[in-house]
Amino acid sequence: MIEIRNPRDLIRRRDLTAGLEKLADELPVEQPAFRNAALGLLKEALAAGRAEIRLRFDGARVADAGLVCAREYSFLIDQLIRVIHDLATERVFRLANRTAGERLSVVAVGGYGRGELAPQSDIDLLFLFPYKQTAWGEQVVELMLYLLWDMGLKVGHSTRSLDDCIRLAKQDLTIRTALLESRYIWGDEELPRKLRLRFLKEVVAGTGPDFIEAKLTERDQRHQRMGDSRYVVEPNIKDGKGGLRDLHTLFWIAKYLYQNNSIADLVDEGVFTVEENRRFQSAQAFLWTVRCHLHYLAGRPEERLTFDVQRELATRMRYTDHAGTRGVERFMKHYFLIAKDVGDLTRIFCAALEQQHKRKAKFGLARFGLRKREVEGFVLDGTRLDVKDDKVFAEKPIEMLRLFHVAQARNLDIHPNALRQIRQHLRLINAKLRADPEANRLLLEMLTSEKDPETTLRRLNEAGVFGRFIxxxxxxxxxxxxxxxxxxxxxxxxxxxxxxxxxxxxxxxxxxxxxxxxxxxxxxxxxxxxxxxxxxxxxxxxxxxxxxxxxxxxxxxxxxxxxxxxxxxxxxxxxxxxxxxxxxxxxxxxxxxxxxxxxxxxxxxxxxxxxxxxxxxxxxxxxxxxxxxxxxxxxxxxxxxxxxxxxSGGHATEGREARVRGAQEALRAQLPDWPPAESERYLRRHAASYWLAFDTDTHVRHARMVRQAERAGQSLTVETRSDRFRAVTEVTVFTPDHPGLFARIAGAMAIAGANILEAKIFTTGDGMALDAFSIQESDGSAFDRPDRLARLSASIERALGGEVNLRDVLAKSRGTWPKRTDVFTVAPLVLFDNEASATHTVIEVNGRDRPGLLHDLTYAMYRLSLSISSAQISTYGERAVDVFYVKDMFGLKIDQKHKLAAIERRLLQALAAPDGTAADGKAPRPKQAQRSRETATAAE
CATH class of the missing domain: 1.10.3210 (Hypothetical protein af1432)
Incomplete structure (x- = not known):
């Protein structure tokens, strides 16, 4: 049991009561002046207590600092509630002779009922009356709540009679669980005792199996909502798999069945061993310490270990970089190992309960006489394999592997008792066993089995066998x-x-x-x-x-x-x-x-x-x-x-000219309505690289789009086509070429909320740009909503028409980036490769992703007079990896060191732009049409 150190340093209840009594003697209690003055004293006491708890917590180096903090907060609130109750009942609404119905008890429920309260958690109270509430009771409760609320506390409350509590507990699992944890704070002492007796007799008696089933179902549903894995990198420390709520579930079930007030009592009940109780206490202490740090850091009841707090939490909990691993990763590894322990304890606990209470085995196999029988040297208990006795693994450690092998082959689960025995014998998985050919055969067969190798490997891993054997x-x-x-x-x-x-x-x-x-x-x-x-x-x-x-x-x-x-x-x-x-x-x-x-x-x-x-x-x-x-x-x-x-015998690099001719002939065959002269003129407009970049269907689509645009006299044509299977939308832009065109289109797409995945940039022989982009929504789906496509086309038209200031709009969009991701930094990096392509210099740019980054990079290249032929855009979380195939203004590769250095400097500046704009703070403007980007000709 964790004891509170020096409780008088947190709050001196007698002194606070004396101060309020003095105020009541000096001021009429019904006047606002009295209430304001009383509130001032209460706030001062709360602030002083909180400051002392925070001071103790920040200076603590013990493993249970979080639990101590939670218990101290609970103690502090208890004392304040007692003072407020006495003020309300003995001064403000004092009755000389109370009737039998004018009794009131203040009861803590929920986590507060366990005597655990995180720094920013709600305070759950039950105002308990013997019968229906009286006018006096309403006045007392109202004054108490308003004082607590005015102090800045978050209070959840219910006002119920004894009969109400019993009736609702039978109907509602949440209320039943809250009452299970109820704890008397102040007021009438007899009412909580009566509630406890009636609760055990009228609600709990005979309903243990139903309660267990309901709580475990509730747990499974909660896990599903949280992602059903304890290994997600932004876990919920309270409700996630392996979090505090799973420990609470064990506590609730134990208390419901055994009426225990501590998990430690389960050792005497034969449910947990001494070592398992130690693991429970260790997990609880760690999770509570993390939770208290998290509440202090966030300044609100935050339960998620999001990226932006993980690093600071690791620092506060004194995790340092070590052996090539960052402190934050060591901290999170400890968290996941604790979550794994919670899962182990849950399995052991549930199996022990099933054994003790003779609950019906899964799938009802017991009724067919299959409850206990031998299978390949193990015992089948229901649908789970167990060991015959406690000596099996000590005598033959290889049996730890064979147990899982047999379970996989027969589609069985592992009994928690066997898992408990494995944990106690893990040390026997040593070099000798690792070198055993039979043991290795078993592992390889489990890995390559056609019978759900994932589940088997996960069981091996959670039991600790996998990590010991490999x-x-x-x-x-x-x-x-x-x-x-x-x-x-x-x-x-x-x-x-x-x-x-x-x-x-x-x-x-x-x-x-x-x-x-x-x-x-x-x-x-x-x-x-x-x-x-x-x-x-x-x-x-x-x-x-x-x-x-x-x-x-x-x-x-x-x-x-x-x-x-x-x-x-x-x-x-x-x-x-x-x-x-x-x-x-x-x-x-x-x-x-x-x-x-x-x-x-x-x-x-x-x-x-x-x-x-x-x-x-x-x-x-x-x-x-x-x-x-x-x-x-x-x-x-x-x-x-x-x-x-x-x-298979084809050629990757040979036959380039033949492939171009084949693409052109395929297009001719698909355009039978075109006069030969018109077809020939169109074919000569495109460089060889264009014919190699797309399939015949795309060539046909482009040709018809270009013909229609020119016949209509359009200076800009934007065409979109969505592909649900590929989860991508293709956007083709046909317009007169000019410097910085790619940058402006990229900026327009960023404004419209589109993510560019790929860009292929071509300039025809007569100075027209035919640019093809593949885009997606930010969630990886096709950008295909009609309203979004309309906005995209309008955004491109406005950007190319000079009607929008890309710099200003993109700077504002930076505010839409998730703030919790600001903690991540990506070292900017620019790489050059003149060997990857025979005709282009390949530039790979790595940096922190942000709205408008591609616009910044392409605008920087425009300022450097580089022509971009294609781009591959990838994002890996916070890291953007953009690859560009470029030439210089003369259509050549860039191999001079001083030019490469200049390009690197400018791109690094673009990566570092803090406001999401180009490095020099300017947006590109349309200029006289010229072939400044893709200077390739048909003869290339």
């Missing part, structure tokens, strides 16, 4: 990455990726990933693929390139688990290059033959290509629920098909 995996358990892109911890991400891989193989995701579903069945070694997916992030958090370090881990681990030398080499290669396909597809122009040729040079075989495709899809899908979209799928498919063609 220590490298143990290093990433609960390892988070402090960014906006990764939603889960590294271990959870890897296990989810295995689950996605299994679902792709079974065809459950065939509609989302038709190519991956086809390809996975052409792969020669399933276990190579599954092991590569498991290990692809195994070396994160070590302070180096996790791909390179992971390759080293794979080379050591794969032979141990039974892979051949060739399989080991392939797994190691996949881990080393698991980002290669996504980097090529999302950051390079895959219509450029050299891009595909370089990718093929790295992959070298169809088997590796197939493995890499499926690994890439599983990896991206497992990052988070909103990361994957049809656009990314289309880019990966295009790259795959081009690479497959080349690896």
């Amino acid at each position: 220590p490298d995996f143990g290093r990433v358990v609960a390892q988070m990455q402090h960014d906006m892109y990764h939603v889960y911890t590294v271990d959870e991400h890897s296990i989810r990726a295995i689950g996605l891989l299994s679902r792709i193989e079974k065809g459950e995701l065939a509609d989302d990933h038709p190519l991956s579903h086809k390809v996975i069945h052409q792969i020669k070694s399933r276990r190579v693929l599954y092991l590569a997916v498991l290990l692809h992030d195994i070396a994160k958090g070590r302070g180096g390139d996790h791909s390179v370090l992971g390759e080293e881990v794979a080379l050591k681990l794969c032979p141990r688990v039974g892979l051949s030398e060739q399989e080991t080499e392939t797994v190691a290669w996949l881990v080393r290059w698991h980002l290669a396909m996504s980097a090529t597809a999302f950051k390079r122009d895959i219509s450029d033959p050299k891009t595909v040729a370089d990718f093929i040079g790295r992959v070298q075989s169809l088997e590796r290509l197939r493995l890499l495709l499926v690994l890439t899809v599983a990896d991206i899908r497992a990052v988070g629920p909103t990361v994957w979209n049809g656009w990314k799928g289309q880019l990966l498919r295009e790259l795959y098909f081009q690479a497959e063609n080349a690896l």
Whole structure:
């Protein structure tokens, strides 16, 4: 039991009461002057108590500082309520002779009833009367509430009779739970005793199983609302999975069944061991300390560990950078390990209750006589495998792995008693067991099983077996990455990726990933693929390139688990290059033959290509629920098909002229109504790069759009086409070319709320710009709402017509960026690559994302007289990675060092612009049409 240190230093109730008594002697209690003066004394006492609690908390170094803080707040409020009650009943509304009905008791309910109150939490009160409320009671309650509210406290209250409480508790689970935690504060002492007795007799008796079922269902529904994972990177410390509310649920159930006031009493009941009670107390103390820090930091009842508070919380709780891991990541890892402990305790607790109360097993198997029987050396209890006795794991540690193997093969769960035994014997998973071929065979079979490997791996992980058997995996358990892109911890991400891989193989995701579903069945070694997916992030958090370090881990681990030398080499290669396909597809122009040729040079075989495709899809899908979209799928498919063609005997770089001629002939065939002379003039208007960039359908669409615009005499044409499967909207702009056109269009799209994914920029031989953009909504869906498309077209027209000041509008839009993400900083970086393309310099720009960033970058390039031929735009949480294929004003690559240095300086300035505008603070203006960007000619 946590005791409050020096309670008199928090509040001196007698002195406060004496001060109020003195006021009552000096001023008429019914006058506003008295109430104002009394309120002043109460506020002063509250402020002094709060300051003392905060001082103690900030200076504390003990693990239970948060619980002490919560208990001290509860004590402080108790004393104030007692003083206010006495003031109301003995001075302001004093009755010489109260009737039997004029009795009142003030009762704490909810968390306050447990004697725990966070710094910014609500105070839940029950004003309890023997019968219906009287006029005197109404006056007392009203005065008490108004004084508490005027003091700035947030008070939730109910006013009920004994009968009301019992009747409502039978009907409403929330009220029943609140009364379960009720605690007498002040007033009539007999009423709470009567309520307690009646509550136990009329509400609790005989309803234990129903209450347990209801509370666990309530918990599951809460978990669903919170994302159903304890490993999300912005967890809710109160209501999230593994949070305080899960501990409260255990407390409620224990109190309902055993009428205990402490979880520690469950040791005597045989529900928890001494060690499990210690883990409960440790988890509760940690979570309460975090919660109190969070309330103080936010200045409000905030329960989410959002990005903007995690770093400060880590500092306040004295987590420092260590061994290549940032302090904030160490803090969050501790949080996730605590959340995991809460899950373990919940399973153990529920199993013990089921055993003690002989509750019906899941699916009702007990009625068929299957409650207890032996299965492959284990005991089947309902639908869960248990051990025969407590010596099994001590005598044969390999049985810890075989238990999960049998459970997976027979679609069974693991009994919490077995999990308890595993935890007590984890130390026996040592080097000897890790070197055992049979143990490694069991693990590999579980990993590659067709029977839900994700669930089995998660069970192994939560039991602690996985991290002990594969220590490298143990290093990433609960390892988070402090960014906006990764939603889960590294271990959870890897296990989810295995689950996605299994679902792709079974065809459950065939509609989302038709190519991956086809390809996975052409792969020669399933276990190579599954092991590569498991290990692809195994070396994160070590302070180096996790791909390179992971390759080293794979080379050591794969032979141990039974892979051949060739399989080991392939797994190691996949881990080393698991980002290669996504980097090529999302950051390079895959219509450029050299891009595909370089990718093929790295992959070298169809088997590796197939493995890499499926690994890439599983990896991206497992990052988070909103990361994957049809656009990314289309880019990966295009790259795959081009690479497959080349690896199957085709050519990636050869036949460029033939491909151009083939594209032109295909267009002619689709335009039979065009006179030959008109077709020939149109074909000569475009450079070779244009014909290689699009398919025939797009060429036809562009040709008809250009013809219609010119016949109508339009100086600007904007056409949109949405593709729901690819989750993208294509926007084509046809207008006279002029310097800074790309920058102005990018700014207009930013104003309209569109995210640009890709841009292909072309200038015809007669000085017209034909620019094609692929855009999405900010949530990754197609930008296809009619009102949004209309706004987009109008925004482009106004921007190109000089009717809008892009600088001002984009500066205002910066205020729409989520404030909680301001904590993230991304080191600006500009990279040049003159080898990635035969005709262009490739510039990759990395920086902190913000509204209008692409406008700033493209405007900076316009000021540098660079022509942009294409752009690939990617966002990874707070990080923007934009890649541009550019030439200088003469249509050449940029290879002079001083020019590259100048470009780098200007782009870094654009990245650092604090107000979301261009670095020099100016917006581009239309100038005389000239071929300043894409100076390519038809002969190119």
